[in-house]
Amino acid sequence: MNILVGLLSGAAASMGLGGGFILLVYLSIFTSTPQDIAQGINLLFFLPVALLSLCIHIKNKLIDIKLVGKYLIAGLPCAVLGSIAASAIDVTLLRKLFAVFLLFIGISQLLKKKRK
Numbered sequence: 001m002n003i004l005v006g007l008l009s010g011a012a013a014s015m016g017l018g019g020g021f022i023l024l025v026y027l028s029i030f031t032s033t034p035q036d037i038a039q040g041i042n043l044l045f046f047l048p049v050a051l052l053s054l055c056i057h058i059k060n061k062l063i064d065i066k067l068v069g070k071y072l073i074a075g076l077p078c079a080v081l082g083s084i085a086a087s088a089i090d091v092t093l094l095r096k097l098f099a100v101f102l103l104f105i106g107i108s109q110l111l112k113k114k115r116k
Contacts, residue, residue, distance in 0.1 A: 001030075006045075013046065014053040020046050025102070028095065035095040039086060 005026045013019025020042045027038035057063050086094060 009045065010049050013049045016053070019049065024098075028098065034091050035098060036086065036091050
């Protein structure tokens with residue numbers, strides 16, 4: 001099962017479809033991996049997949065460097081703050097916050113589908 005989830009996560013991540021999300025949900029819910037450990041595994045998994053995907057996107061001229069720069073200006077400091085916050089928060093609370101986030105995403109997707 002782990003290999004199948006790795007394949008699905010890698011394929012989804014390489015297309016920018018949130019493969020890390022799949023891996024994180026699998027690890028934290030189906031394998032009982034603690035939330036903080038699952039996040040660390042997810043980040044480590046993300047690096048080679050993202051690098052390979054980035055190389056392919058650059059080769060195919062699918063990257064807008066100016067737009068990426070704008071997102072990085074806000075994204076990098078927020079990533080640092082998020083990492084610090086995640087390290088400081090109790091694992092049980094972190095898991096609950098992740099559940100609320102999943103619920104929010106699910107509800108927003110349901111509402112978006114209804115509008116169409």
